[in-house]
Amino acid sequence: MEPVEEKTAAEYLDKLGAVFHYDCYTEKKPEGCHQYAEYLIVAKKNPSKAFEVFSNCCHQMKFSESCLALGNMYLTGNGPHPKEFSKALQLFDTACELGSMGGCNNSGLVHQNGYEGQLPDYQKALQCFHRSCEGGFKNGCFNESIIYLQGKEKVPKDMSKALEYSLKSCELGHPWGCANASRMLKLGDGGLERNEKRAEELLKKAKQLSNLS
Numbered sequence: 175m176e177p178v179e180e181k182t183a184a185e186y187l188d189k190l191g192a193v194f195h196y197d198c199y200t201e202k203k204p205e206g207c208h209q210y211a212e213y214l215i216v217a218k219k220n221p222s223k224a225f226e227v228f229s230n231c232c233h234q235m236k237f238s239e240s241c242l243a244l245g246n247m248y249l250t251g252n253g254p255h256p257k258e259f260s261k262a263l264q265l266f267d268t269a270c271e272l273g274s275m276g277g278c279n280n281s282g283l284v285h286q287n288g289y290e291g292q293l294p295d296y297q298k299a300l301q302c303f304h305r306s307c308e309g310g311f312k313n314g315c316f317n318e319s320i321i322y323l324q325g326k327e328k329v330p331k332d333m334s335k336a337l338e339y340s341l342k343s344c345e346l347g348h349p350w351g352c353a354n355a356s357r358m359l360k361l362g363d364g365g366l367e368r369n370e371k372r373a374e375e376l377l378k379k380a381k382q383l384s385n386l387s
Contacts, residue, residue, distance in 0.1 A: 204240070333363055337355055
């Protein structure tokens with residue numbers, strides 16, 4: 175016999191799925207369709223059906239987060255199709271244009287790493303990360319800071335910009351952005367003015383964000 179707790183949880187998930195299904199197919203709500211697709215993955219372990227729902231929600235309803243989810247399926251191969259980075263990039267670009275800052279960031283990651291015989295393009299990656307950052311996505315700011323911190327092909331090292339975007343990612347809640355900014359200010363990396371008091375404040379914030387304090 176199925177334990178009461180498991181039966182109750184299953185009943186709850188079924189009811190939740192019914193709500194998402196209704197919101198999607200009766201109310202025609204993009205958010206409902208997206209949630210229904212997520213439900214199909216998590217609760218029903220049916221990525222193939224989820225892919226269909228995400229696809230319709232992305233291409234027909236123009237819902238940015240579904241385009242991002244589709245892109246992630248192509249990026250990881252966790253769906254009905256094998257990994258296909260060019261398709262993932264196309265979907266991330268679509269998500270970005272529709273307003274998903276996570277989509278902009280993921281486009282940057284694909285350009286940064288290179289794909290399907292394409293060499294890394296750090297200038298394009300930087301553009302994507304910058305757009306993501308300007309939209310308030312902390313990972314975009316952090317990734318932009320790393321390119322300036324390290325210096326890449328056609329993107330020279332720039333410690334002032336590395337600090338600027340590390341601080342911005344920190345303000346948005348990225349612990350490593352705080353930690354990197356702290357280190358730069360403590361050491362005076364690359365000619366930056368040292369500020370040990372500010373460095374200590376940033377390190378404290380990094381620990382708080384990482385739940386290490």
